[in-house]
Every structure is written in structure tokens, then in C-alpha cells.
Amino acid sequence: MKPETAVLDIQGQYRVYTEHYRADSAEHTIILVNGSLSTTTSFAQSVRYLYPHFNVVLFDLPYAGQSREFNDHTHLMSREEEADILLELIEQFACDHVLSFSWGGIATLQALARRPRRIVKAVINSFSPIINRPMLAYLERGAEVLAACDRENIGTLLNATIGKHLPSLFKRYNHRHVATLETYEYAQMRFHVENVLTQQGRACNSFADEIDIPLLFVNGDWDEYTSAEDARLFARHVRHCEFRVIHQAGHFLDMEHKAAWMQTRDALLAFLLPPLNSPRQPAARHHALAI
Template sequence: MKPSTELVQVKEYRIHVEQYRREGNRKSIILINGALATTGSFNHCVKYLRDDLDIILFDLPFTGQSRPHNPAGGIVTKDEEVEILLALIDRYRPQSMLSVSWGGYAAMMALARRPPSIERAVVASFSSHLNEPMRNYVSRARDLVRAERFGDVAKLMNDEVGRFLPKLLKHVNHRHLSSLDSREYHQACFHIEQILSLDDEDYTELYRKIDVPVLFINGELDEHTSPAAVRELGNYIDDSRFCTLPDAGHFLDLENRSARRRMQQVLKGFLMPVICDSDEPSSYHDARFDVVDRDMSYVLKSPISSRLQRQSVGG
């Protein structure tokens, strides 16, 4: 299935948008990437959600298929990212959203504005603050970008947050990041500075404004956005739910077949309208997860597999 595409004008930017639509689908979801990732990084999500939900994807102005349509030299701030996201939500009226990694900041800020069409959200590989491994990682990335050592930036990403990716995806990431132009790296450096300043801001009141169910998914092996760190958001978001994905790191379903299968089950169990509105057990329920308490937090029944914990190449 090929998506329909269009260019959408949002203020001074032209945004490349892709839509996967299927006759009979009653609801839709918008997918939100982080940093320099493009719509292509959501290939797995598209495959296992498109039969049940129409899917909306987009590239930010400085990357992917939006880049050729926007003038060089401009910098997109995180506030502008939020305005772009809100404009697309207003145009396409999706009922749910899914963000990955640093896309979580734009997603959370947009949710705090309470867009009327959004009924629930999934925020994956996100943490409300920078822990020591993440701060060290982004600081080293900033220094390499400033020195224009772009190949080393790609290697750093694969060695750190991408350590559990299969070899083929590490190769694809290295090729993609090494080929970016100076404009994209200028944006990346600005993006890193924004990330490093996040701990200087208090988002507590913003989180309290979120009034829809939010499911946070983190990889069990992810040291940079750990499952434990994100749970503090339960103190601020009334309907917050938490899932720890076994044997997965920061890139979750991109890392191995087992993670893809579990991610599919968790997303369908949370997002599908019939299942979400029913008190009956979900047909997508995985025996490895147990749903507990009123907030439907997912907890593991089994310990980490030490063999898979050491494994860096998935299926």
C-alpha cells in the first residue's frame, strides 16, 4: 500500500505529509518523530496499524521530503514544532497520536493544549528529565557536530541509543546521518542545545493540563530513557499508563522480532476503539504482560533474559 502525499502550508513552512487510508477504518492516528528522523522510521508501525487506523505521517521542515520545499538557513524551535503538530492535528482531526523519542516533547506540549480531536496518546522512549547517560550522550553529540565530525556522530548514535539495533539498521543510520548537509547539522546542534536546557524548565503545570489517557512505552534495556524515570509523570497526568517492553532498548520495535510483536500487541490493545471501549479482556493481550491497578500499568511477569540483554542484533 502506497500513501497519498501532499504539501501542507503551516505559516512559513511547507510540510510533507503522507496518509495511509483504508476503507472501513473509522479512526486515525498521527505519528510524531524526533530529532532528524523521517517518516521512513515508522515503517513497522505503519505495517501493523494501517489495517485498523488511518495513518498520518510528516517530516519537519528541515528534514526528509519537507527539506527541499523550505528555504535554507532557518532554525525550527521546539515551540514551532508544536505549532506545526497542532496545525496538522487541526487539519486531519486524528483521534490518537504516537510519538517516539524526542518527538515526545512536542507531543506532550501539544497535548497540554488539549486539541479537541485527540482521545488518547502513546509516548514512546521518553523521559521527563535527562539522566546522566542521556546528558553525556547529547553533550558528546553536540561537540562532534560543532567539530563537523558527522561520521563520528553517526557512530556515537549507533553505539549509544542504537546499541541494540540490528547491523543493517546501524548501517542505514550511519549512511543517513553521515550524508546530512550543514543545514541539517546546524538544526541538530540547535536541537541538542534545546535538549540540554530542558532540565532548566518546569513542565509540571504543562503535564497537569493533559486530560486524555497517555500510555508511556519504554524499553527494558534502555539506559537513556529508562522505564523507572518516566513513571514520575504519573504524579501529574491523571490517566497515565506505563509499559515496559521486554528485551528492547531505545528503538523498541526496530530492534528485534520479539519487540515488534509485543509493540504491536500493546499498541493495538491501547489504540483500537473497540478494545479501548470494552471491559472485556483484549484479544491482543500478551501473557508476558499483566494489567494491574486502575491505571492499567503493564508490568513484567518474567525476569530479563540475560541472553537477550547481551544481544545487540535483532531479527
């Protein structure tokens, strides 16, 4: 299973590396949105169960992964700009589903609040609408090591906090990956972290209020940083939402062990796929507001 790869021009401003897994039998296309400091490779476990039920689209933001060499990195990107890129890719690949992980949920919720005409369902993994005490401590320490470009401690911090339930092999990969990034990637992540800290939260509730498609929130019951309890606060803002808890799993869900992978797979496919023998659903909705 090899994807089609391309580097796409986004509104004449950015170049974005993409991977497109085409499935002959799939009627729908899902786009996956990375978390901070992540690349397309972080979704390897997710692609295994989404394909071939869906065509699957992955991408690296302009400052990350295989998009880096095609962009000049002259300014720091806002979450609004990341949402713009996501909306453009949704149109180019005719995506009708979205799956985000961790901090990718911010840009995803912003994009969904604009009611893209194609999207019918979305899954938000490992995300919550508040900054609780463990997350605040993680972010404050993260801002310090990112500002110092302290490569060793950036990797150590990740594995000691949100990554602490990962297998040792994944921890070694994470440490090597985040400790060898470019300085502008650290600056970009620090920019996002400080925006969150100064806003005293992620300011996502106003975006959630505008979303009218069904959302599924998935969290691990061992994840104290984006806890399942905190995620349920989205029920106050999202019109149509469901929640699933992955047992004995932390922040990284399907990457942590086989049972968590199976639970995550079952939760996502049960939500995303139509029930057996149900009438075929249309692939897109239409709104007065288009992107």
C-alpha cells in the same frame, strides 16, 4: 499499501511533506511524530501494525526528509513551532490519536498541553521527563560532534548509544543517513540539544500537568537513556496515564527484533483500540480552548 502524498502549506510559513495511509474500514486517524534526525521512513515498522486499524499520517518537519527542498532554512525552529505544525496537521487530517517517538515527545507533549479538541488518546514511546546520567553524556558528546559537523562520529555516536541494540543492517542505514545530512540539519539538532542542556532537563512536567487525555508511555527495559523507571515519573503529572515495558528491547523498540515488534504492537493496540463489544466511542472531545 501506498500512501497518498502531499506537500502542505502551514500558515503560509512552512511547507511540510506528508504521507496519508487511508484504510477503508478505519474510523480513527493517528498521526506519528518523528524523533531527532528521523524521517517518515523511521516509522515503517509501526505502520505495519497500525494500518488498517487506523488511517495513518506521517510527516517530515520542514528541515528534514522530503520537506527540506520546499523550505528556505533561514532560522532554527523551536519545539513550540514544531508543536504548532503538529496541531495544524491534526486539524487538516482530522486526527484523533497521536504517537510520538523519542525526542518527538517534547513537541507532542507541548501540543497536547494546548488540549487540541480532536485528540482522545496519545502514546509516547521511548521518552522520559528527566535527563539521567547516560542521556546527559550522550547529549554532551552529541553537542560536540554536531558543532564540529563531524559526520562520521555523529553516526558512530548514535549507533554506540541509543542505537546499540539495533540489528546490524539498521545500524548501517542509520550511520549512512545521519552522516549525509545537510549542515542546517546538524545545526537544528544542536540547537535542540543545547536548549535541553541549558534547561537542565526537558521542562516537560509543566506541559504534562495540563494534559487531560489518557497517555500511554512505552519504554524498553534495556534502554538506559529513557528508562522505563524514569518514564514512570510522569505519573506525578499526568492525570490519566499507563506504562508498558518492552522486554529485551532498547530505545528503538519495534525496530530491534521481531519479539519487540510484537510486544510493541500488542501494547499500543490494546491501549488505542476500544475493547471488543464495547460501545462506540466518540471520535473527538470538545474544549473551551481550541487551537
